[in-house]
Amino acid sequence: MQPYDVLVVDDSFFMRKLITDFISEDPQLRVVATAKNGKEAVELVRKLKPQAVTMDIEMPEMNGLDALRHIMKENPVPVIMLSSLTQEGAAETIRALEWGAFDFVGKPSGSISLDLHKVKKMLLEKLRAAVTTNMSRHCKPLKLEAAPAAPAEREVAAARQENAAPVSFSPAEAASSFEHLVAIGTSTGGPRALHTVLSGIPQHFPAPVLIVQHMPPNFTKSLAVRLNSISGLRVVEAEEGMVLENSTAYIAPGGFHMTVARNGSKGYKIHLTKDEPRGGHRPSVDVLFESLLPLKELKRHIVIMTGMGSDGAKGMQALERAGAMTTIAESEETCIVYGMPRSAVQLGCVTDVLPQQDIATRLKQAVAMRPQ
Incomplete structure (x- = not known):
């Protein structure tokens, strides 16, 4: 079989050589060309039409973010960002994922910083998944804001969302008093999918939303900040002992499993652990889902979206058998990678298979108990 063509983009000769050497070790892949800035990358993608691109972010003439936007608009192709592990690098990476990047890998900068x-x-694992993905169907631009919105602006945005799909919720109940709980698991393609779903959930949503997104530390914090700026919900990176509240989304921090437990007579709280990774993941979707099994007094609504592998499928199956009210898998048509949702569907534990853009509406219907 002919190997898949990959374009390597980085302003450092050392990094171009290193990444090229990595890729050359996989017989399924070959480096068709290299570029030292975003401008060259855009031209080479147009000319060579590679099946995947690795893209540095900070480069002269045209940086990786600007090059990504041009590529997604003109010649959509899976792009894997090479990101620094700084907080600034994490924020730029989250933006790149919103703009259509397939995934990212922490950028090696020497033996002391990364294995x-x-x-x-x-990198090779993500490239093998990327080269078989049709990006042209995943490149519809998101409605992006340039900076985090103030609370008043988020109220206006939430009102617009409710006008588009009217479901009204009353904020009268105490924040920690609820009977519904939503849990979401996702991986590759998740930041963009979460943007779509959370931007469609109104401000006074009468349930907490628990999220596991496979990501390392720093990146989950930046993801929470970014999602908080576009959602009517309050979105935070979870911390040990946080008491669950309505209208709040909690993102499991990178490097920690997140579980939920009863908090005496005061509702429910988050517990974070450094237990062994599950299926190579920490945080793990299965670990979160399994922690919800004893909470049968709650109406549980479980969602699995785009991602490689099968994390969350067995946990969803267990919850479905334990009486979860709603189990949603994202449909193949909108998944960047139809791995995790496919695994859940194959286990026969899914009540709804929905495109990404319909998941928020289904959750609003389920939590509001509106007739279908």
């Missing part, structure tokens, strides 16, 4: 073998393994 190069681990970076190579992750």
Whole structure:
């Protein structure tokens, strides 16, 4: 079989050589060309039409974010961002994922900062998934804001969302008093999918929303900040002992499993652990879902969206058998990678298979108990 063509983009000769050497070790892949800035990358994608691109962010003439936007608009192709592990690098990476990047890998910068073998393994795994993805169907622009919205602006945005799909909720109940709970698991393609879903949930949503997104530390914090700016919900990175409240989304921090437990007579609280990774993941979707099994007094609504592998499928199956009210899998047509949802569908535990843009509406219907 002919290997898939990959374009390597980085302003550092050392990094171009290193990444090229990584890719050359996989017989399914070959480096068709390299570029030292975003301008060259855009031209080479147009000319060579590679099946995937690795893209640095900080480059002269045209940076990686601007190059990504041009590529997604003109010649959509899976792009894997090479991101620094700084807070600034994390924020830029989240924006790149919103703008259509397939995924990202922490950028190696020497033996003292990262295990190069681990970076190579992750990069090749993601490239193998990327080269078979049709990005043209996933490139509809998101409605993006340039900076985090103030609370008043988020209220206006939430009102607009409710006008588009009217479901009204009363904020009269105490914040920690609720009978519904939503849990979402996702991986590759997740930040963009979460943007779509959370921007469609209104401000006074009468349930907490628990989210596991496979990401390392720093990146989950930046993801929470970004999603908080576009959602009517309050979106936070979860912390140990946080008491669950209505109208709040909690993102599991990178490097920690997130579980939920009863908090005496005061509702429910979050517990974070450094237990062994599950299926290679920490946080793990299955770990979160399994922690909800004893909470049968709550109406549980479970969602699995785009991602490689099968994390969350067995947990969803267990919850469905334990009486979860709603189990939603994102449909293949909108998944960047139809792995995790497919696994849940194959287990026969899914009540709804929905495109990404319909998941928020279904959750509003389920929590509001509106007739279908």
